[in-house]
Amino acid sequence: MALDKAGNTLSKSQKITLKTETQSISDWVGSSDIDDFYSISLSSRSSVSIAIDGLSANADLQLLKDNNSNHSIDKGDVIASSNKSGTLSESIRETLNAGNYFIRVYSKSGNTKYDLNFFQTSSTSSQEVYKESSVSSNTVNSTLAATSADWFSQNLSDQKIVSLARNLASDGKLSRQDMLDIFRNVQDNSAVDSNEIQDLKALVAAGNKFNMEDHVKWLSAQVANGASVGMSASSFESNLVGRWFLGTVAPTPxxxxxxxxxxxxxxxxxxxxxxxxxxxxxxxxxxxxxxxxxxxxxxxxxxxxxxxxxxxxxxxxxxxxxxxxxxxxxxxxxxxxxxxxxxxxxxxxxxxxxxxxxxxxxxxxxxxxxxxxxxxxxxxxxxxxxxxxxxxxxxxxxxxxxGRKTTNYTPSKINFSMLETALKAGKAITTSRSGNDTSYILGTHAYSVRNAYIDSNGKQRVVVRNPWGVDGGKTKSGANDGFINLSYDDFIKSFNLGVSIS
Structure with missing residues (x-):
């Protein structure tokens, strides 16, 4: 990866100056550099657009304000987040008052380069420009003009939902509770109608516009897509809202x-x-x-x-x-x-x-x-x-x-360095044995690989944990806490089904 330019804490953030034309910065985040911070200062109320793309691993984006100036991220400091899965681009658009703010780009898994694209427009402008999150940095300047007409009256049909959604989104967000309130509004009559269903789908489709958290957006989509014209209000509540948002549907007993x-x-x-x-x-x-x-x-x-x-x-x-x-x-x-x-x-x-x-x-x-x-x-x-x-x-x-690819390795394909390196990189490793028990290891049972290190005598050691929470073998390994410390040779002999690394 290239030399890291951005600051890794709020206090050491890289200062950037927003302009009305799009600017870009290229950098990277990963296991050895999880966070990149940038600071911005606004002299007047402005609309700010930020996005990251060009990802080869999962990285996310946040817009922050250090409300108590303690140079740490506290509850209430996160103004907006974009955290899609995989290598999808992330974007945030917010209207902010004058003040100092921070942009955080952070790794969720793996190492990746990224392009940070940013610009601002005055909130008093008759037009505001935004960047579609799906476009790449090569097309970031292909912006669309959005008229000042009300989005809700343009895109929704049911007048009660129009009024409610407009009010709930006045803070720029639609939260889980906001969507529950909207679902309750859909149940205002005895049956769900076509306008209400289309309005729910429109709100889900505009989830990024309203800074809807990923889980709220996904669950709301299940409700919207599961609804049918004429569905009773009680069925809508129990089979959709209850199932997806309230946990009322449990696994078959x-x-x-x-x-x-x-x-x-x-x-x-x-x-x-x-x-x-x-x-x-x-x-x-x-x-x-x-x-x-x-x-x-x-x-x-x-x-x-x-x-x-x-x-x-x-x-x-x-x-x-x-x-x-x-x-x-x-x-x-x-x-x-x-x-x-x-x-x-x-x-x-x-x-x-x-x-x-x-x-x-x-x-x-x-x-x-x-x-x-x-x-x-x-x-x-x-x-x-x-x-x-x-x-x-x-x-x-x-x-x-x-959410990562998992690779299986037979005992003949494993070496100590592989385990040690994978663990240091934050990889997850499991292992198992078929056949009879050994002195320490149970047959037909899976374990977590918890450490791989060289002891003070220069010996290679591998630590596994039994998900029982106790050792469980014929012989205990230290405290009876599920952790079993093996020589590397004993590890390879014991776990004849190899390992899986994710």
Whole structure:
């Protein structure tokens, strides 16, 4: 990658001056340089347009204001975000008062060059110019003039929705709660009509214009596309709004012929740590070790349960909606070609007889497991717990969670340097064994690869973690915390199915 020019913190941001013509800066972000910051200063109220394109990996875009001037990003500092999946271009357009602001370009996965394109127009101008997010930097100057006529009256038909949506979007955004309010408006009569359906689709199509978060836009699209003319208001609520936004539709309460009962549970998403920790992962009674091992593989390297390393991927994967519902992200496609980000909303009802354990009332593992069963049921049209709870290959869950391509390696294709380098680069690695148990490793079971290092005696060591949360073998490895420290030779001998790296 080229020399990094942009500042990596707010206090060291690269100053840029906005003009009415488009300007571009080329730089890069990646595993060794996650954040690039740029600062801008506006002398009067102006419309600001920023975009990044030319991506070869996933990078996202934010517009910030350091409200308390402490040179860190606090709650309320993010004005707007654009975080599409994969290598799609990102764009933000906001009207801002005079003041100082920051642009943040940051890596979500992999290393990528990017072109940052930016310009401003006066908010008092009779025309404002914007850049379509789908165009490349080569066509960034092909701008479109937007008249000052009201978008809502031009693009929506139902007058109640026109008035409500205009009011809700007065802050430049349509939030999850805003869309719920609009859905309630659609239910104002006994049945949904064609104008209301077309209005919902128009709002979803204009999601970027209203800074709609990705999960809100995707879930709203499922509601809009699932609605039909004449659908009753109650069916619209239960089958669409409840299903996609409120978590009222749960996985089929069945596992291998056994009837399941859902129980609403108490606790908090992440507990007192306010973040996901690998020590929270303790498998329940179903055989979903490949999925739970994949969750554990996303944490930064550690060699025992005392480190409590974090997983930024898991933290970003789960959205607490503040109403006892949680939205969870998965990626469609296959392990060799991941697809789009898709979302599932779940409530606090857990199939308590089979679910992952809730240590100290921490809910995230059980909630994500339930969301995974729900998502797989929708995509595969079979009872979800039967799909996820009877074993499976290593690679697919990794890509479903990370959104990255996953590669399988047989033992003969693995070397210590490969594992060490992959972990340092933030890759997720899982492994498994077929056949009988060894002294430390269980047969027909998946593990997360947690570290690869050279000890003080110059010996190569590999640390794995059992998603049971306890060692589980015939012999314990240090504390009975699920972490098992092996020589590299023992690792290769033990895990005869090789590794999957994402």
């Amino acid at each position: 069945e596992f291998n012929g056994k009837k399941l009962t859902y129980t609403e549970v108490n606790g908090s998403l992440f507990g007192s740590s306010n973040k996901a920790q690998i020590s929270d992962i303790h498998q329940g009674t179903i055989n979903d070790c490949t999925f739970l091992a994949a969750l554990g593989a996303t944490f930064s390297p550690q060699s025992d349960d005392s480190g409590n390393a974090s997983s930024s991927l898991i933290n970003s994967m789960i959205k607490d909606n503040g109403d006892n519902t949680y939205t969870v992200r998965f990626y469609s496609g296959r392990y060799y070609q991941p697809g789009e980000a898709q979302y599932v909303t779940v409530d606090r009802r857990i199939a308590t007889s089979i679910a992952a354990q809730r240590n100290n009332g921490v809910l995230w593992v059980a909630l994500v497991e339930k969301a995974y069963a729900q998502w797989r049921e929708w995509t595969d049209s079979r009872p979800g717990y039967n799909i996820i709870g009877n074993g499976g290959a290593l690679a697919p869950p990794l890509s479903f969670i990370t």
